[in-house]
Amino acid sequence: MIRLIQNEWMKLFWRISTWVMAAILLVGVIGVLIYSITNQPSAEQLPSEAQWKAQLEQENAEYQQALEESGSSAEFYEQRIAENEYRIQNDIPPQQATGENVWSFMSTNTALLDLLSIFVIIIAATIISSEFKSGTIKLLLVRPPSRIKILFSKYLTVLLYALGMLAFLFGVSFILGALFFGFGESSAELIYTDGEVEQRPQVLALAIDYLTGSVNFVMLATLAFAISAIFRSEAMAIAISVLLYVVGAGVTSTLAMAYDWPKFLLFANTNLNQYFTSGGPPVESMTLGFSVIVLIVYWLIFMGFAVWMFKKREISVTG
Amino acid sequence: MSSILEVNDVHKRIRGKEIIQDLKFSVEPGEVFGFLGPNGAGKTTTIRMMVGLAPITSGDILIDGYSIQKSYAKAIKQIGAIVENPEMYNHLTAEKNLIHFARMNGKVDQERIDELLELVKLEHVKKKKVRTFSLGMKQRLGIAQALLHRPKLLILDEPTNGLDPEGIRMVRAYLRRLAEEEGLAVLVSSHLLSEMELMCDRFAIIQDGKLISIEDQRVAGGENQPLPYQIDVGPEKLEAAVQVVKEAYPDLKIEEADQRLTIYIEKENVPALLRYVMEAGFDLYEAREDKQTLEDRFLQATSKEESS
Numbered sequence: 113m114i115r116l117i118q119n120e121w122m123k124l125f126w127r128i129s130t131w132v133m134a135a136i137l138l139v140g141v142i143g144v145l146i147y148s149i150t151n152q153p154s155a156e157q158l159p160s161e162a163q164w165k166a167q168l169e170q171e172n173a174e175y176q177q178a179l180e181e182s183g184s185s186a187e188f189y190e191q192r193i194a195e196n197e198y199r200i201q202n203d204i205p206p207q208q209a210t211g212e213n214v215w216s217f218m219s220t221n222t223a224l225l226d227l228l229s230i231f232v233i234i235i236a237a238t239i240i241s242s243e244f245k246s247g248t249i250k251l252l253l254v255r256p257p258s259r260i261k262i263l264f265s266k267y268l269t270v271l272l273y274a275l276g277m278l279a280f281l282f283g284v285s286f287i288l289g290a291l292f293f294g295f296g297e298s299s300a301e302l303i304y305t306d307g308e309v310e311q312r313p314q315v316l317a318l319a320i321d322y323l324t325g326s327v328n329f330v331m332l333a334t335l336a337f338a339i340s341a342i343f344r345s346e347a348m349a350i351a352i353s354v355l356l357y358v359v360g361a362g363v364t365s366t367l368a369m370a371y372d373w374p375k376f377l378l379f380a381n382t383n384l385n386q387y388f389t390s391g392g393p394p395v396e397s398m399t400l401g402f403s404v405i406v407l408i409v410y411w412l413i414f415m416g417f418a419v420w421m422f423k424k425r426e427i428s429v430t431g
Numbered sequence: 432m433s434s435i436l437e438v439n440d441v442h443k444r445i446r447g448k449e450i451i452q453d454l455k456f457s458v459e460p461g462e463v464f465g466f467l468g469p470n471g472a473g474k475t476t477t478i479r480m481m482v483g484l485a486p487i488t489s490g491d492i493l494i495d496g497y498s499i500q501k502s503y504a505k506a507i508k509q510i511g512a513i514v515e516n517p518e519m520y521n522h523l524t525a526e527k528n529l530i531h532f533a534r535m536n537g538k539v540d541q542e543r544i545d546e547l548l549e550l551v552k553l554e555h556v557k558k559k560k561v562r563t564f565s566l567g568m569k570q571r572l573g574i575a576q577a578l579l580h581r582p583k584l585l586i587l588d589e590p591t592n593g594l595d596p597e598g599i600r601m602v603r604a605y606l607r608r609l610a611e612e613e614g615l616a617v618l619v620s621s622h623l624l625s626e627m628e629l630m631c632d633r634f635a636i637i638q639d640g641k642l643i644s645i646e647d648q649r650v651a652g653g654e655n656q657p658l659p660y661q662i663d664v665g666p667e668k669l670e671a672a673v674q675v676v677k678e679a680y681p682d683l684k685i686e687e688a689d690q691r692l693t694i695y696i697e698k699e700n701v702p703a704l705l706r707y708v709m710e711a712g713f714d715l716y717e718a719r720e721d722k723q724t725l726e727d728r729f730l731q732a733t734s735k736e737e738s739s
Contacts, residue, residue: 115534122531126522247518251576254482254512255535256504426485 116257116265117272120239124273133231134280140224141284148220149292152212164205168196195302198309204302215314217289222321224281229329230354232274236333237340237349239266240422244344263341263422267415270333278326303389317388324385331382331407332357334414341418368395381406433496435460435509435584435616436481441490443476443640450476451640454490458616460583463606465627465634466620473640474620475515478588481618482512495583508536511582513590517573521562525553525572528561529579536580547575551605567598574605585609585617591626603630657683657695659721662705664713666690675711680704693721 124130172193179189199206240263243249252262303310336353340346360379367374374380375395381403386393393403434457443451451473458464468474479485481492483499483506492499497506519528526544533539548554551571561569570590577585590606591599607630609615621627627634628648636643664672673692677685684695696704701718709715 115537119531119534122527123520123523126527128522246521247516248520250482250484250514251518251532252535253484254507254510254514255532256508256537257535258504424486426479 113261113265116261117269120266120269124269137224137228137281138284140227141221141288144220145288145292148212148217165200168200172196194309198302212293214286214289214293214295215318217293218285219318219321221281221285222325225325228277228281229332229357231277232329232333233336233353234350235273236270236336237346237353239270241340241344241346259423260419263419267337270337274329274333282322320388321385327384328382331378334411338414338418342421376406378410434458435495436618437493439491441480441492442488443480444488449640454642456635456642456645458618460616461610461614462632463610463617463619463630465631466618467624467627467634468622468637470622472637475588478514478586478620481586482510482514483507509583510586511577512586513573513577514588517569519561519569519572522560524558524560526557528572529576532576533579543579547578551575566593570594583616585615587619589621590619606630657697659693659695660701661691661693661719661721662708663691663717664715668713672713679707
C-alpha cells in the first residue's frame, strides 16, 4: 500500500499542473500580503483605548435604536451589542484597533481555502480518470494489488495532497505574516451563544477555521473522487463538485429557513465552523455530533459507490 | 509439461450478445503462440479476460494452474502484458515508468530495471520523458515493463502494430529469444497472418468469437507425411503422364489440377518419382511442393464460417 501511494505521489509530483496550483496559491498569499500592507493603518492612525471604546458605545447606541425601530433582525443587533459591551468591559480591542499581526494575516488567508478546495477537487477528479484517458489504467490493473487497494491508494494520495497544500498555505502565511507583521498584540475572537459572550484566543479560532475548512473540502474531494471513479469523466466530476461547492451552502441555508429536512443535506453539515462561532447551525435541532454522523454516512455512501463501481467495472479503453 | 495458460470453454456475453463462444486452447512454456483473427473477432476481449480486466461470463482461464477469477493475485503474478497500445506515463521518464510498475509487484530491483533497459536498448534514454519516445521505443519499454517481474507468460496484443519493418523485426527477434532462452510462454495477437507465420510456433485462428482451428507450424513442416507435389509436363502430355504415374504408384492419391499433375508423396520419394517421369519420356517443366499456404487455409477457415 505504501508503495502504491509512493507511485501516485510520484505521478502527481511530476505533473506540471501540481506545481502550477502551488504557485497560484503562493501568488494568492502574496496578493493578500500586498493588500494588507498597503491598507495597514500606521501606529498613529490606530485608535487609542478611549477612542475605540467611545466608538463601540456609539455603535451600540445605533444598534439599540435600530433594534427598537425594526424589531426584525433582533438577534443580530442583540449579538453585536452584547459583544461590544463585552469588549468595553474586558478591555479587548476590536480587530481594527490592534493592527495586523501574524494571526490576523493567517485568518485573512483562510479565504484562500476556497481556491485550495477547488484544486483538491480537481486532483480528486483527475487522479482516476487521467489513467483511463491515457490508457495506463490497463497496466495499473494487471498487477497483483487488488483494485480496491489501488482505489484507496489514490484516495489517500488526494488527502495527502490536500494536507500538503494546506500545510503549504499555512506555512507560507505564517512565515510571511511573521516577517511582515510580527507577533503583535493578539486580539481575541468573541463567540455569542444564547445571550452569553465568550472569549476565544485568536490562535485557537484560527486553528478551528482551518480544521473545519478542511472538513468541507475533504467531503467535496471525496464526492469528486467518487464521481470520477463511477463515471470516469473528470469534466463531470469537476463540474458537479465545484458547482456544489459554490452554491451548495447557499441553497441549503435557503431551504433550511423553511424546512427541517435540509439538515440531512450534505452542505448543512460540511461547515462545522457553525458550531464554533456565533452564527449557529441552519436548522436549530442540529448538533456537532449529528453533523459528524451525517458526514460519515455521506462519506460511506460516496466511497461505497466508488469501490463498488470500480471493482465491477470492465476496463475498456477505446480510441 | 504442464500448460502455462489454459483457456477452458470460455464464453463472454455482453448485453445478450455472444462475443466469445466455447474458446478452448492452451499455451506451453517456451512456445510463441499466436492468436490470429480479423479485427473484431474477439482477440482483445479474450486477452482482457486473461488479465482480469474483463469478467468471464462462463468457463475459466488458468495461469500456471491458478484461476484468474478465483486467485487473481497468484495468477496475475505470472503474467506480463501489454493490452492494446503500450501506454506509459508520458510525463515520467522511462526509468521512472519502470520503477512505478516494479513497485506494484513488490520491491524495486534497480539491477533488474537496468538489465531490462539494456535488453530493450533504451538505457541511453532512460532519463528522458516517455513523451519524446517513438512508437517503437514505447513498444520496447512496454515489453520491458511486462518482463520486470519475471513472468512465465507474456501477453502482447498486436505487438507490431504501427511499427516500421525494422521495429517489427526487432520485436520478433526478442520474442523468439525470450521463448527459447528463458522458456517463457508468449502469446501474441495479430490480424496479419504473415506475422504469425514468421513469429509463432503455433497459432489459433478465431473468427466471430469462435475458435476455428489451431495450426501447428512445427508439424506442418514434418518430413514423413505425404505432401502434395505439382508436376508440370506440358498440357498435351498431361493425360498420358497421369496414366503412367498411376501405374507406377497405384497406392498414392493422384489428381489433375491447373493443367498439372498433383501427387501426394513423401518428400524422400520425390527424386525417384521425378527420375521415373523423365525416363518415361516426359519433358519436365516444373516440379514443386504445393504449399497450400496458411493464407489459403486462413481464408478457407474464415470463409467457411461466413457462408455457414
